[in-house]
Amino acid sequence: MRRWSFQYYLLLAPAVLLSVAVVLAPGLMTAYVAFTDWNGVSLSMNWIGTVNFEKIFADRVFWQALGNNIRWTLLFLTVPVGIGLLTAMLLLKRGRTRTVYQMIYLGPYVLAPVTNAILWLNIILNPVSGLLRHVRHLFPRDSPLAPLRSPLGSPDTALYFVAMVDIWHYWGFLTVIYLAALRQTPQELVEAATVEGAGVLQLFRFIYLPTILPTVLLMFVIITIFSFLTFEYVYIMTGGGPAHGSEMLSTYAYTLAFNALQYGKAAATGLVMSFFGLAASMFYVWMSRREVSA
Template identity: 30%
Template sequence: MHALKRAGWTAFFGMLPAMVIYIGIALVPIGMSFYYSFFNWDGLSPMKFTGLDNYVMTLKDGIFWKGVSNNIFMMVTGIFGQLPVGLLFALLLNRSLRGIKAYRSVLFMPVVISAVIVSIIWGMVFKIESGLLNGMLDLIGLDAWRQDWLGSPKFGMLSVSITYIWQNYGFFMVIFLAGLQNIPEEIKEAAVMDGATGWKHFWYVTLPMLKETIWVTLIFAISNSFRVFDLIYVMTGGGPAHNTEVMTIYMYNSAFQNMSFGNGSAVSMLILLFSLIAIYAAKLLTQRNR
């Protein structure tokens, strides 16, 4: 009994530093944002309690709902873009070949590159005058298809989403690769002996064994889509006419351009709420399909 208690206290004190750090950098800022969301404050003058006015004002703003729709678009992009691409590369790299680690490192590289650098690189691709994409269209005789890709209300979000997929697919590739390598060899061999090869092997053996991994990647894809900021801010600034603005950019503009920290805090709470709702909805859907 004493040994168990001693082990329990040892585990507690071992976890205590991490718990303190987590509370300090995650829970305390959330609590402060929740508190400030009920006040009108510009950072200098005394705070004035306004109740739910910041939430009401935000929810009545059409620009905010434009940001919500763009975040939903980014979430769909993450789920149906990053996850399949990451899984595809994980399947291709899940083998013992000479130099395979080098290929994995190269494909993972976009994840470790700064979002600002990624934005600049892809901004050069989509640039209207000397951009790589328009240059390629000119080269193959499709100059009529030239666009101001980032400045177009029609193609702005599409261009940003392509960059978003490229930036993050490597993260999901690594997670899927870990899941694939955890599938027991006995199950793979038994499936092959039963005649399951190629597509059948993937659909009836590999994919079911990756259910928990898929759930983890789904959570990351949803949470990342609600946190995206720097990529879009550098590429478009949320323009043109708020067409690529997401909730985080709306929050930034409210807090630091309009100097309304209470309103910015209210937006941050709404972002947290919407992300939790989306994750819970995904959980219900995955549980129903299990």
């Protein structure tokens, strides 16, 4: 086996080298740039220590973005998870219709974020042509939905409406994953519990939940990681506004790099985001270590 080893490193090389060139090397470079005054254009790059971090930590917008990311994470850990679990439990008992429901639920998930965002912006949330304007008389006068403006136009509601669109697109994925996990529950356990007279809630609490717990936890980790990276819907629908009301760390970093040419600060923000991602990844690797050594 040993004498074949070199040949196998060659087979592994394309995948690893490509990933190293696109992800690892630039990632390490970002870690370096975060401590310099590089503007992304010029050739001069001076080591300035932790100045970039001090600058972003002193920026009110940075903290607002971080707060919004946390709010976003909490929303995603509850709403789509709840819908996903409920629909998966109900689908578990369906026969032939199960596939049809799954396909319908995944519809928004397979569409481009740009398509979904533009759809909601124009035909639902738009203050002139949107469905919300058409049905605004159904809401009380002082509600943000009542007047002739988009709920995306108010710093207090923008974040929640962007999150709503992203959740609309996302929850079907969780239904499919939870359903797959639920179906691995040993049928004898379910039958035994049913004979003992367990109700639906008891079945879920004592039979199904313990089986799918690893999957539920893994999804929590993945949702947390991607909530700190969320970008597309926010960037397309509000650009982080109004008044930074829906600013995320990702849009904050993107604006710093490509609009303000402050690469050092953008890199520092990228590092902070990675810190949350890395913490969750570590947890993820630790959880899957059984898989790796199996």
